[in-house]
Amino acid sequence: MMKKSRKVLSVLLAAAMTVGCLTACGGGSKDEKSADSGKKSDVKIAIVCDSAGQNDNGYNQTAVEGAKKAADELGVEYKVVEPTNGIPAALETLAEDGYNVIFNLEYDFDALIKGVGGSEPIAEMYPDTTFVCVNDNPNVDESGNVIHDNVICALFDVHEASYIAGALGVQVLENKDVLFPAENYKFTDLDKGGRAIGFVGGTNSNGITVFSYGFVEGINKAAEDLGVNYDYYAKYDAGFADPATGSTVAGTYYNQGANLVYAVAGSVGDGVASKAKEDGKLAIHVDADKDDMQPGYILTSVIKNTSVPVFDITKAYVDGKINDIDRLQTFSLASGATDITDLTQIKNALADTDEAQAKWDEIMTYIDDLKAQIADGTIKVTNAQVGEEFDPGTCKNVTIK
Known part of the structure; x- marks a missing residue:
């Protein structure tokens, strides 16, 4: 595609997106956005949200917070986009408009990496733009070689955090009668189908299955250590926007006996x-x-703090080091970008007994030990984001339904 024709297309796209596609977040000019620090930069970044939108209280919202931090501390200009005309249109329009770094949070990378409908890849159309694929690693060929040098992939070790969540879930459920006041819960008896856990994923992609596989392996670890077996229900096409869907699917799992559902x-x-x-x-x-x-x-909650890669990668660009960093950026437990929460809320719900506190402390020791084993490599958790295959046969204490 020639540059001139791309500009014509981009003008049309920009006009359409002005109606309802682009949302500028933060307001004001670039100078106003960086007024707190007094720094100014010519760098412009954009956040392209997934279907849940920028006010999802999580994945998208924390990315926007990272952009705000970059504006305050680095002086960059930023824009938040909630596409209504497709991801490719949003990426092309932003690149044509001179955005230097574009973060794509949606699981739609084909047009960027491979090109669709006979078009060349967007990454090739705009070689001076840095594109960031968040939560997946599509920018490698079958041999594992990087396809486009101007594409960076940002992954989180959420498989490890999910492993911890799965192990925690089993430990808590196996000790629920000690831990929780009976009047506040309606758990299914463990011997009557209660050894079951559900998973609800937005889409069947590596960016979602990476959570599920780690979760199953964590469930299996704790179940094996305790000498029990669990059933596992999973749905991978629930979407991201409709709470009613979550309620319906979770209700089905709970009715089947599950005492815990991970969304x-x-x-x-x-x-x-x-x-x-x-x-x-x-x-x-x-x-x-x-x-x-x-x-x-x-x-x-399994935390995936997208503000960390947004800020870190933007800083690398501002500092002139964007070409010095690996095209695959992995954010570990140690980076602060992923982990489980501090469990304050669930701890506050425990029974007010010495027995409950003692059991909780015992479980925390168990969880801390698992984290240490992950850190030193003793425990290896399957990472679907980098192409590792999950083998259900290794989870002998879990029956996947």
Whole structure:
């Protein structure tokens, strides 16, 4: 595609997106956005949200917070985009408008990396623009070689945090009668189908299955250590925007006996959490600390703090070091970009007994030990984001339904 034709297309796209596609966040000029620090930069960055939108209280919202931090501390200009005309149109328009770094939070990378409909890849069309694929690693060929030098992929070790969440879930459920006041919950008896856990994912992609596989492996670890077996229900096409869908799916799992459901599906997870409270059971949320959304009924949240890569990669660009960093950026537990929460909310829901506190302390020691084993490499958790395959046969204490 010639540059001139691209500009004509971009003008049309920009006109359409002005109606309802682009949302400038923060308001004012670049100088106003960086007034707190007094720094000014010619760098412009953009956040392209997924379908949950910028007010999802998690994945998208924390990315926007990272952009705001970059504006305040580095003096960059930023824009937030909620596409209504597709991801490719948003990426092209932003690149044509001179945005230097564009973060794509949606699981739609084909047009950027491969090109679709006979068009050349967007990354090739705009070689001077840095594109960041968040939560997936599509920029490698079958041999593992980087395809486009101007594309960076940002991954989180959420498989490890999910592993911890899974192990925690089993430990808590196996000790629920000691830990929780009976009058506040309606758990299914463990011997009557209660050894079951559900998972609700937004889409069947590596960016979602990476949570599920780590979660299953954590469930299996704790179940094996305790000599029990668990059933595992999973749905991978719940979308990201409709809490009612989460409530419906979670309700099905709870009715089948599950005492815990993990949601990795944006606002769909809000419905899962609400249903957990309604049914007197437990949920796990994701992306940000959402434990206080339904206090006592959200066991924990697996944090994926997208503000960290947004700020760090932007800083590398501002500092002139963007070409010096690896095209695959991995954010670990140690980076502060992923972990489980501090569990304050669920701890506040424990029974006010010495026995409950002692059991909780015992579980925390167990969890800390697992984290240490992950850190030193003793425990290896499957990472679907980098192409590792999950082998269900290794989880002998979990039956995947």
